[in-house]
Amino acid sequence: MSLASRREYLATMRERYWAARTRRECTEILNEVQQVCGYHRKYAIRVLRQATPPAPAKRRRKRALRYLDALPVIARVWEALDYPCAERLHPVLLPMAEHLAAHGEVVLTDAVREALQKISRATLARRLATMPSPKPRRRLPRPRPGLLQSQIPVATYDWDEARPGALEVDLVEHNGGSTAGQYAYTLSMVDIVTGWSRRRALLGRSQRAVHDAIGDLIAEWPYPVWGLHTDNGAEFVNHHLHRYAEAHNLTFTRSRPYRKNDNAHVEQRNRQLVREIVGYARYDRPEQVEQLNRLYARLDLYANLFLPTRKLKNKVRDGARVRKSYDAARPPLDRILERDVLSPEERARWLALRQSLNPLQLHRELDALIAGLQHPPETAMSAD
Template identity: 35%
Template sequence: MRQLSMATRRELTAAVGQRYREASRAEKARILDEFVVVTGFHRKHAMRLLRGDMGKSPVRRTRRRIYEEAERNALVVLWEASDRICGKRLKALLPLLIESMERNGHMGLAPEIRAKLLAVSASTIDRALGKIRQEGARQRRRPVASALRRSIPVRTSADWKDPAPGFVEADLVAHSGPSARGSFIQTLVLTDIATGWTECAPLLVREQTLLSTVLTELRRQLPFSLQEIDTDNDTVFINETLKAYCEQANIVFTRCRPYRKNDQAFVEQKNGAVVRRM
């Protein structure tokens, strides 16, 4: 059989396509058989050509929105009432918080909205609150991609299980106001996972040796020995000085994943409830 040119195939497709689309089921099968024989096209490809499907953009399925403006607004109120804790902790707190807010007359939810809020996942909470969180967010620091950083084990929020007292999360709270320019004090916060015990101390400057000195003072105030310290990826923590300090004191040193605040949910909550509130 002589090979048809592309122009001839297009003309034939246009001519047969109209007849194919208007034909009955039995006639479509006969037309398709003849079209495949003449053009040499694969049967499935020939069907798409005759139906006129080629060149059409695929239909995208839009995800049905479950949480509307009313649910998001209620979630913001609950988030503010909880001192802006992260999604994982807010998810666990919602049943008690909603009941308390309604009992004390601070909130009145329709039954369907209450049911949706109680069923919401931690990741959906974080997505719903993403915009309002970004309004006051600072520019992210570039993570330290180094051999030192890779040598420090990563610990996620799911890895704590049920630790004994002495396993703490550490973070710094900057007292800079709306601008990070100039000099300002930062508070070093240690929060124990098992008990919630929190110790705070000021740092006049961001300096790793000073941080080690302040950490020594905080260890004297803790009612238990420090077994492990988990920090974020700030360079004031991720450095040779603090790593050597922990090794000398037999303290396990771990870090969270970059930009994953839920990995440090315990200390993040105390940052707001203890330091920022004061």
């Protein structure tokens, strides 16, 4: 008898042994095991008694839910940060609650403050699961997939790049599903090290318009920029941007064709801070581009000063699997401050600006601006 067969046989005999009701039945089972396996009687008894009888199903003790007094404050902080997951919310929960309390949005008692400090990430996730997010979930369709290519190298930033100023750049279409005529685009830029990001709406994607928008955003960047990484679109791979990169001593690289992961950081921001905000409607009028830029002016402040993000800090390949670990979620401004790339005056200015802003009020303003995009003023007037 093979070892596997013997184990299966003994498992069956153990069940019979524990189910036996009389001494006679136990004796008969022992005799059979001795005969089949050739065991000594005492050893056969030990083998059959290894398995314990099935324990009765335990009833879970119902414990009173903790941190109920802190739930209203948690809900307000969750709303102020645009309903992030527990992993992003937990590290900034107490600081943001104190920030909202300073603006009169919540009231923090000692008991609530202690609860916010003690609540674990797992418990926070369970509490958030009982508060459905009013933020709509959209299914994101797959996007549709010459010049100077020999002079602009194909490259990607290292995942553990440590020098702030490495920007990824991309365009997002707002054509409503039809490529006919001229329509708006959103130029999106993000630093892969700090997570600082900016957006600018354009009518069309001419090389000159894209070049000017990139130049304006880099000029407003809070610290020096050294790298520029784009896809292979003609709006980026052209003489205008190539000359600009050379004049400003920027390392200009491009992605591999049809490899969107080469621009993963900006693609992620395109989803979170463009598609989930303005959706897939068509914007093709100058006044709509102005509306988008008013929205982005507030959104950039909200995202960079308050929204916590997680950054990959380590990854190890284990065979076919890659194990990744992330740091604690923090707003991009905090990552900039810890890198010490701002002058003392700029540092004080940004900290004072964040202290003066109410993130919940910013969230309300963004909701109003988004509603204005979905329902243009002239549409509302014509309905009266």
